[in-house]
Amino acid sequence: MFYDRAKIYVKGGDGGNGCVAFRREKYVPEGGPWGGDGGRGGNVIFRGDEGLRTLVDFRYQRHYKADRGQHGQSKGMHGRGAEDLVIRVPLGTVIREENSNQLLGDITANGQEVVVARGGRGGRGNTRFASSQNKAPTLAEKGEPGEERHLILELKLLADVGLLGYPNAGKSTLISRISAARPKIANYPFTTLTPNLGVVSLGEGESFVVADIPGLIEGAHTGAGLGHYFLRHVERTKLLVHMLDGAGTEGRDPLDDFHIINRELALYNEALAGRPQVIAVNKMDLPGSGENLVRIKETLAGEYEIFPISAVTGAGVPELIRRVNVLLKELPVPELPGEQTTETVFRAEPRFSIHREDDELVVTGREIEKHVAMTDLDNEAAVDRLQRIMQVMGLEKALRDYGAKNGDLVRIKDMTFEFVE
Structure with missing residues (x-):
């Protein structure tokens, strides 16, 4: 699981x-x-x-x-x-x-x-x-x-390649063909409910990791469908393979699907909009795919590399994988949040603070609570030392300024005592 x-x-x-x-x-x-x-x-x-x-x-x-x-x-x-x-x-x-x-x-x-x-x-x-x-x-x-x-x-999965696309575009079928991963495959949307990782081997010393990201839909950046749950897995990839249903089997236009998914990526994280992409036009073995491929090339060929494939028959898949492998070698390693150096700013926090809860004055603060926790309250000498520490910290004066009177209950963590002038 x-x-x-x-x-x-x-x-x-x-x-x-x-x-x-x-x-x-x-x-x-x-x-x-x-x-x-x-x-x-x-x-x-x-x-x-x-x-x-x-x-x-x-x-x-x-x-x-x-x-x-x-x-x-x-x-x-x-x-x-x-x-x-x-x-x-x-x-x-x-x-x-x-x-x-x-x-x-x-x-x-x-x-x-x-x-x-x-x-x-x-x-x-x-x-x-x-x-x-x-x-x-x-x-x-x-x-x-x-x-x-x-x-x-x-x-957030660490993978070289992320497979993007609408539900039922054929991502799971492709990853099962190019790797040993065996995701659930069926002819209905959201078959894949969890990301799948597959290692693609092209010979000795030649391999890369592919993440099959569950299908995204319009509104994914707001959490629609499985949006927020899986968009974060795209952030770590070097290259995106955008899979389109070339045959339009779900009654959608593959060109519209492409623009919708890219818009969702940009709305979720602007850096993802500039992540390198190649387009895999899937289901070329089905009727209607040829006409859609012509439209896709006319619109996107100047900006993206386009590969017509059939994940079911395997047609065009070797060419896609070889090109992805070449691109991965050419692309720089993206900066990961864990590798970024951030300046640490230390802010002095108050030694204690006082507020009232019902009939008690409650004193909070990491320093004063630590002193109380490290004091053996059954030891008279230790309690005397704690009182001196409180006096040096200015707690007694602060309680008087807050309005504490003789007999008022004061609580610090698990210790409660009466305030005495």
Whole structure:
């Protein structure tokens, strides 16, 4: 089964907790703190695999979570970092964050990796908090939570040639003749509901990949028919073979079909309108095809190469394939989104923000939420440190300015406390 879109949840591994321990050995009085740091959590990484052709695996497993780091131990021993969780995806996979629609990666090469959820750092052991004022600290940090995201995966096929045309123009028949692909073929529109890939071999070292794109119709750029669902697969091809029903078996004019499909390509993506095309006038074995071929040549021969073929009998197909192979060698490799360099702009986000929900004041923000998550709320010394951090960040003053009064409930992530002047 071909799947080219998936929605999944990923989470980096949490960092291991720091350890509170003290050196207690014979002949070592007042040995001091001896707790080690926690290990880093594993990252979630997508890796391109040229052996995959579909996102079907993500239909059966939608949640991916990396392992957490090992906790710190006594005797100053640090916890072991967790291994990364590597997930294989087919080439051409575009990764976006669901909520913001932010592009996280575009995998176009075998072995290319994209980190989609970073693991949290390990918490510091009490050894890290020793100072001249506090020689025996009794606090340690908890591990930092790993990043978590809901992702949308979208597959855009990587093929050299894309077969275009109205439903029932003969694309599936052609790809079954020139390659080992065996798509469903029947005499009704939209027989092909999923793209098919076929490898065309012309001898040792001579081959190219063809994508049979399901039939497009007028209005495809707005999603009509199977428009939005499959137009994206045309974006990655170097050359388009536009197949026309030369016999007009569906009662349509092949010239009108040609102009309609090209207009849909331009409306969907202007760059596709300039993609090199050759025209394959199919069904030349049927009555009426000769007259239509003359009209097509009179109108389009000055701008496009035209090949009369019969996908059923094979007539004219070798000439078409040989010419396509020559053109592929001459055409430059199109730039793929994954190969474009874009300038990364870092914008400083506020350390926290405050809003009211019912009877609570809710404080949100990545930095303040991280401090709360890494604080052991059952440890008095750790809570005191968190209060000092909040004061340095200006949270207390901000709450007063927002209108907080004695006894008001304040919530930060999973922690709720009363505001006290």
